[in-house]
Amino acid sequence: MLPVTLLGLTFLIFFFTSFLSPYQLVSAYVTSPRELQAGHIEAIIKKYGLNKPFIFRYGRWLDGLVHGNLGWSTSLNEPVSKVLEQRFPATISLAIYTILIVIPAGIWLGVIAAAHHNKATDQILRVVALLGYSVPAFVLGLLLLFLFYGILGWLPPGRLDQWAQMILYNSKDFHRYTGVTSIDAILNGKWWLLLDNLKHLIDPILTLSFLSIAGLLRITRSSMLESLGQDYIRTARAKGLSERVVVNKHARRNALIPATTVAGLMFIGLLGGVVITETIFNYPGIGSFAAQAAEQFDYAGVLGVALLFGIVTIVGNLIVDISYAIIDPRVRVE
Numbered sequence: 001m002l003p004v005t006l007l008g009l010t011f012l013i014f015f016f017t018s019f020l021s022p023y024q025l026v027s028a029y030v031t032s033p034r035e036l037q038a039g040h041i042e043a044i045i046k047k048y049g050l051n052k053p054f055i056f057r058y059g060r061w062l063d064g065l066v067h068g069n070l071g072w073s074t075s076l077n078e079p080v081s082k083v084l085e086q087r088f089p090a091t092i093s094l095a096i097y098t099i100l101i102v103i104p105a106g107i108w109l110g111v112i113a114a115a116h117h118n119k120a121t122d123q124i125l126r127v128v129a130l131l132g133y134s135v136p137a138f139v140l141g142l143l144l145l146f147l148f149y150g151i152l153g154w155l156p157p158g159r160l161d162q163w164a165q166m167i168l169y170n171s172k173d174f175h176r177y178t179g180v181t182s183i184d185a186i187l188n189g190k191w192w193l194l195l196d197n198l199k200h201l202i203d204p205i206l207t208l209s210f211l212s213i214a215g216l217l218r219i220t221r222s223s224m225l226e227s228l229g230q231d232y233i234r235t236a237r238a239k240g241l242s243e244r245v246v247v248n249k250h251a252r253r254n255a256l257i258p259a260t261t262v263a264g265l266m267f268i269g270l271l272g273g274v275v276i277t278e279t280i281f282n283y284p285g286i287g288s289f290a291a292q293a294a295e296q297f298d299y300a301g302v303l304g305v306a307l308l309f310g311i312v313t314i315v316g317n318l319i320v321d322i323s324y325a326i327i328d329p330r331v332r333v334e
Contacts (some may be wrong), residue, residue, distance in 0.1 A: 084286070084289075088286055102213050102266060157203070157283070
């Protein structure tokens with residue numbers, strides 16, 4: 001069903017453009033700013049049939065999509081495909097580093113809270129989770145930016161310092177293997193570049209991690225409490241098994257299904273681009289591009305981001321479904 005779902009996604013995204021005029025849609029079909037000049041717009045409308053029925057326009061757009069033409073971004077003056085290619089690795093690195101902190105920390109704290117139900121440890125973790133779940137991302141982000149950059153001057157916004165950007169993009173010795181700056185820095189042996197990139201990642205990672213850990217902690221705690229109340233847990237305790245074995249071996253594994261779903265959806269959201277966090281820290285990822293495209297009525301850019309986020313969501317949900325069978329043997333049997 002994945003190909004059918006993806007096709008339906010493209011149809012749904014393009015359907016919303018049917019409310020726009022042909023002149024507003026021109027940028028979604030061109031590949032250079034020269035084609036957007038006044039003398040060429042009428043020719044483009046005629047060439048791509050932008051004044052023709054919806055189905056015809058959808059077929060022409062889908063044909064361009066298959067051939068890698070996502071249109072011209074009027075907000076950044078570059079092809080949308082190039083913008084996504086350049087910015088998606090930045091969002092991937094932010095998402096991976098964040099989720100590597102969120103999953104172990106959120107599950108571990110959730111298990112601890114459930115194992116010490118209604119005790120002091122549980123109460124403290126519940127307060128922390130409530131704070132993390134309630135504080136808006138822009139508030140926490142601005143506080144961290146004010147503290148670590150405005151007062152201490154340690155963690156600047158952006159992706160790299162200006163001197164690092166000049167060396168990165170102008171050096172002939174540096175090879176872009178993956179597009180992820182931190183990984184490419186390691187592969188090229190440029191440790192100074194790695195440190196500079198990590199310095200810029202700390203604040204957005206802290207912002208996203210605190211908010212995400214709170215949500216995962218709450219889900220894991222609730223799921224663990226449900227597992228700890230099952231008959232097989234009482235049987236394990238009656239056999240004389242230690243509480244540590246009961247919690248970690250028997251209860252935790254069965255409680256991981258809801259936690260896996262939440263963690264997977266969190267990662268999907270991070271890959272789609274966290275608009276507020278990337279905008280606050282001036283981080284050049286998919287999220288900040290989405291905000292800029294929306295502000296400047298960049299229709300091709302908005303279409304490209306919507307399509308990318310939709311694909312990430314569909315594929316990510318498929319991976320989450322497959323992971324159920326890895327975590328719970330009962331799913332494989334069924």
